[in-house]
Amino acid sequence: MKGVKVKKISKVVRLIAATTAVAVVLVGCTSSSEEPATDTTATSGTVRVLMEGVPDTDIVSGLLAEFNAEYPNVKIEIETASYDQMRDKYVASFTAAEPTYDLAILDNPWVGDFAKAGFVKPLDNLIASTNGYDYEDFTAPLRAIGEADGQIYGVPFYNYALGLIYRSDLVSVEPTTLDELAATAKSLTTAGRAGIAMQPQKGYKAFEEWGNYLFAAGGTLYTDGKVKLTTPEARKALQTYIAMYKSSAPKNSLNWGFDDALRSVSSDKSVMMVSYNWMLPTLNNPEGDSGALAGKFKLATMPGGKQVLGSWHWAIPSNSSASDAAWAFVSWISSKAGEVKRVTAGGAPTRTSVFNDPTATAKDPNYFTTISKILSNAEPLCQGSNCDEMINAVGTELNAAFAGKKSVDDALRAAEDQANKIQAD
Amino acid sequence: MSTNHLFRARLTWTNLGNGLLVLMGLSVVLPFFWLILGSFKTGAQLNDPTLLLFNPTLENWNEIFRSGVLESTWRSAMVAFITVIFSIIIGSMGAYAISRYRSGGNVARFSILAAQVLPPAVLVFPFLEISYQLRLNDTVFAVLVPHLSFVLPVVTWFLIGFFDAVPREVEEQALVDGLSRIQALRKVVIPQVSPGIGAAAIFGFVLSWNDLFYALILAPGNSATLPVKIASFNTFRGVELGAMCAAILVAVVPVLFMSFFIQKRLVRGISGGAIKY
């Protein structure tokens, strides 16, 4: 009799033990889906993101199939828009009751403001819990752009550092100083072709281009945390720019922006342009708009070796409805392996490790050597808050100087004063 | 002798006048012609503006239909339609009272005029902030109320003029004949004012359909109306020029058709009342 009771009890105990064990396992499983490190490939969700209509976006679209092979339950929906519309669409999404986007890419001037406004989440924990991510592998200037107040709000997507693009069949020696650049441009200017296509358009473009001239003249933007442009280097940079516009740029191009300059260069109306480093493959593309000129373009660092840095960063909106899925994608595409895939397909690099990868650099090792040099010495136009406003103010004053409406000194002083006033707010 | 002189003089003025009309006509038609051409050109072909004979492509038109231009057109139409309906109903009621009973006196008339000339920059910011608070930003509703803010005054103002143009005696006569006030309104006043209502409705519709400023700020993303969508073709890379031409034509062609049919009514309607102000 006693034996039967013991058997019954142990059966009950075993049942309870089994149930508890199952319960523990179940609980363990569900909670682990919130830690991306453990079982990420089971993550699911639809991630909507807004991107610009540029080559790097096409490359990302092209990699989605590979991404879905590893993460079959995450659907990425890419919407493209022109640059002008992107920021307002993002702000509308960030402030709406229902978000339109679950993942965002931020242009470097936006990072400070969006971080401060709480529009995007800090990513430090996500990065820490992702095995093998190696955040330090991103180049230092790019990391710095995505950080604000000691936290990481954006991880680098692609860089758009500028450089000097020139026709190798017309330019035999790469200029190493600003004066040499001016001389080369002037000597190559003929009746039917300008020495250099410039982008003096008021606002962003003017500052983005002139910043390179400033660095080439040995100048800096910030001194002791404040914008300082009333320096001899800045003055020389501005005077040289204006002289070059008058003597070596296409006629009546004072409000030229990127597409005007690009058109001029790709249709043999200009010899050089200061532009984004990743434009080189596009210009050299035999099926692109350059036609017969494809293959004749080369990329060099700006004279002096320092240039303006721009970049886009992946960020997760605070009101995202698919944060986990979004991070699954970001961590995949911006990982070391993802970067190699992206760069091999023609994307602009962000990690130092990719320069040592033979598959990625196979197409044009010289190009990558140059980019590596460019990225190692590049600085963004603005650090801190109110960058859109600061860049616009400086760019408007510069344009006034280019147009001859303000003297060089007046323009630089006004730019400096306004920039500091704006960033102090 | 003097009749010859007069005849020649009149002929010269008329010739000048007709010459002016031809010039104006050309200046209107040529840009649209260029748009139509451009919408069928590829990026490379667009680099040559004088290219007239070429192999047309449908890629631009495909692109804009893919990119949500039709949805934004529908949104624009909906917003404009609702705005005009509300404005006509509310506006005609108020306009009648202001015209017949001098309700509100000069203050009412001036407020209505003032609301028409209010710079949109004043109202758009509170609308934006309120839409944030009500969690309605980037919705169609966020655009509707601001559109009322400028269409309603315009429509009401027009209608006051039209009601003013209907002599009181006509109404008094109807009342004497035994009709109630409402019947008098329906049978006598409204028919007289209806070309004016038509003109005001058209004006109001066009005002709302064409608005960029409010829509750009209050609904830049998901709920973009057609003008905002067109603005989005304003590109960084000139390659989109063909698509832009097509998008503009989508906005323009319906309106051109409309202008064809309504100009007569508009001229008659306006000369009937609004500018008698």
Add this chain to the structure above:
Amino acid sequence: MYEGVQMSLRLRLMLPLVVVFSASVGYPLLHAFYLSLTNYKITSRGDTKIVWLQQYIATLQDPNYWSSLRVTAVFVILAVFIEFWLGLFVALALQKQRKIKDLTRSFLLAPMFVTPIAIGLMFRFILNQQLGVIPTFLAKFGLAYDFFGPGKALFTIVLIDVWQWTPFMVLLLLAGLEGLSKSPFEAAKIDGASALFTFRKITLPMLMPVISVAILIRSLDAMKIFEYVFAITRGGPAIETMTIQYYTYQTGIQFYRLGLASAMSYLMLIIVMIIAVILFRRVEATRKNQ
């Protein structure tokens, strides 16, 4: 009893208008004033504080604000002037027309019905140095004119406005012309008056009330110019085409400073109201003189 019925009818007729008006115009106007007294920024909505007249003072001290008022004033005066005279002659010509009246009128009135942003983008590319049909055409004659260059951009914007809005003037003036009574003209014809005389002494004076209204509406409308600047110049070169509506938009939306932008637009509102009252009184005066 009759009075009572009339009162309640009046009330019922006016009520919806008053309610919707207050909700869509009145309340936002007051709220705008409130915003102008704060330091509201889109990117720091939680930290909004009242700063009283600080934004107004900042605006009055901002040289760019005064510049944009000046740019807008120059634009309005030039544009309305050209539109009026051109519109008047076109209206006269249209009135005299005997054949294909409707077709001509619909063509000529068409531009005013098109959304201004489309017109702005259209002209941006028609006048583009590289892609535009007009510079290419001019180049064939060896001419090069930088439409959006320094010193020229504002006038080009004026011309775009003239292209789009002259039809509006034509519409109003034509409607006015067709509404004029025929008898003075017939009398003048019998008396053998020349066309010029008829125009100066009869047409113009009789048309005065319409002319005043047309200029009033068009001027107040022209002050709101935004789309062409947004589509083409973004205020440039430098700040040559920075009109007040664009400057306010830039400040409030592009730079997030909603409070400051509200103060800017409120000051603009006061200016516009003063002008509106002056023009309004003038229109009343011409009407009374009729």
